[in-house]
Amino acid sequence: MSGAHYGRAFAALQEGCPSDWAAYTRHAFVEGLRSGDLPREAFLHYLKQDYVFLVHFSRAWSLGVVKSETLDEMKVCAGTVDALVNHEMALHVQTCAEAGIDEEALFATREEIENLAYTRFVLDAGLQGDFLDLIAALAPCCFGYGEIGLRLADEAAEGTQYADWIATYSGADYQEAMQAVGTMFDAAIERRLGPDFLNSPRWAALQDRFTTATRLEVGFWDMGLRPA
Ligand SMILES: Cc1ncc(C[n+]2csc(CCO)c2C)c(N)n1
Numbered sequence: 001m002s003g004a005h006y007g008r009a010f011a012a013l014q015e016g017c018p019s020d021w022a023a024y025t026r027h028a029f030v031e032g033l034r035s036g037d038l039p040r041e042a043f044l045h046y047l048k049q050d051y052v053f054l055v056h057f058s059r060a061w062s063l064g065v066v067k068s069e070t071l072d073e074m075k076v077c078a079g080t081v082d083a084l085v086n087h088e089m090a091l092h093v094q095t096c097a098e099a100g101i102d103e104e105a106l107f108a109t110r111e112e113i114e115n116l117a118y119t120r121f122v123l124d125a126g127l128q129g130d131f132l133d134l135i136a137a138l139a140p141c142c143f144g145y146g147e148i149g150l151r152l153a154d155e156a157a158e159g160t161q162y163a164d165w166i167a168t169y170s171g172a173d174y175q176e177a178m179q180a181v182g183t184m185f186d187a188a189i190e191r192r193l194g195p196d197f198l199n200s201p202r203w204a205a206l207q208d209r210f211t212t213a214t215r216l217e218v219g220f221w222d223m224g225l226r227p228a
Helices: 008-015 018-025 028-035 040-067 071-098 103-107 113-128 131-155 163-170 172-193 203-225
Strands: none
Touching (some): 008 203, 018 203, 028 040, 028 131, 040 103, 040 203, 071 103, 071 163, 071 172, 113 203, 131 163, 163 172
């Protein structure tokens, strides 16, 4: 049990695609982070791609600011853009700098197809749809890493080389931010669909956005394991 609780909407969405969710959160890449056996090359390949991923995710969260209907929604989205651009990306920059990859090289990383597919899918969900379509596509990224971080903090091999990565996503800062995102998601969904949102005619389409984004997370790990 991971001990992650990010709200009612997330719980329902995750339960709506159990096998995809397990394929994402229990992927061989994740198990390599846990055991420490993930080759360093694969980790750096992933981290370079993830830097570019975060650039585009910052754009998607910025679109969340545009599509917000309440100040609270806007605050959470704007806060996430700030966290990504000014903090979370610095982590990638530092780890890559230690491996001799500077920020200019990072920014110029050629996107892998899986990375391109995932980030543009999320952006399109927000462009084509409304705020709920966007957050349904953003949710697997937030809560999946939260769940993985908490589990690995419990289960990781002693002294694993990926302790920094695990500490980032299991840490209080990240977990509290994801709790706030979860609370905002529930409020946003209830505001638009009512408390009985699971029976809303829109729910199936939102579940589909969530499930697809979860499958794209699986693709992102697969990409990480493929030689660069
Ligand atoms: C492939 C991939 N998926 C999810 C995350 C985690 N993540 C990315 S943006 C964001 C929102 C708030 O920080 C979160 C949680 C990642 N880094 N890379």
